[in-house]
Amino acid sequence: MHELAITEQIADIAIRHGEKNKAAKITDLYLVIGELSTVIDESVQFYWDLITEDTICAGAKLHFHRIPAKFHCLDCGKEYQMVDGELSPCPFCQSTSMEILEGKEFHLDSINII
């Protein structure tokens, strides 16, 4: 049900911007989703088709641009990523002090309209 709520939010934003730009139709949506942000998968397209049936978004294709999580080790200063989708200490010095550089993104980047 989580996906449904999120899909509704995406549709609201897209329709608002579509109308502002006098779109007859929205054909594509480009979403940016960080690995550490909300869990979201392709099932959103299914909800999308259901809830946008009678809107300018009907039939639009959702594109997911996924951003892998990227960390900066606060001890040795090196950057690293998750291994097999799992959080791990710094692979270079085993430190657990790190800051998250990327991976928390969750936004609608752009839409294509006609």
Add this chain to the structure above:
Amino acid sequence: MTKKISIVEKIHSANDQLAAENKQQLNQADLFSLNIMASPGAGKTSIIEKSLELLKSDYKIAAIDGDVATSIDANRAAEAGATAVQINTGGQCHIDAHMLRNALMELDLDKFDLLLVENVGNLICPASFKLGTDKNVLIASIPEGDDKPYKYPAMYQDVDALIINKIDLLPYVKFDMEYFQKGVQMLNPDLITFPVSCTTGKGIEAWVNWVSEHVKDKKVS
């Protein structure tokens, strides 16, 4: 002719806006509020009951309980001494800012010192939907296992306090506290943590003192 429109808008922007409005409303009433999140069975309602037991003589407390269905939790909070409002989310796996706003309308906010919002039992969705409460609290529990910070990073990243409940079960359950805390440290360094047991009462006082300090600070500021 297709035209590309740049948007760059956070998907949760509408919810975030409502959360900001909730926050303003709670601030106007000098009401300190907690959004309590956890997986089902971690002990959200038990922690609320324990907190009420120790705080109800000092403060006027309201509880808002979110559940997919039933009013079992709100009834328990009411029996423990809170003015309770139940939110039935109608299938949604989290409370959102709009649902909280509606629940707040049922309360005379000026009359209360502390608001406890019990989110729907879930370690995924509530992390994304801000409510506008002062602090987000996560309850982990020993039987859930020590790998939860690794599996649900979003939930551990943005909370302000962590309760580790059911520590009385540590001798009976395989739970590597060091491994668990290493995961927490990576996601949320210096997160204030309260190991507690609702069954034995161990650690509850430290948690309740933390809440109490914040309630007082909010009254003064």
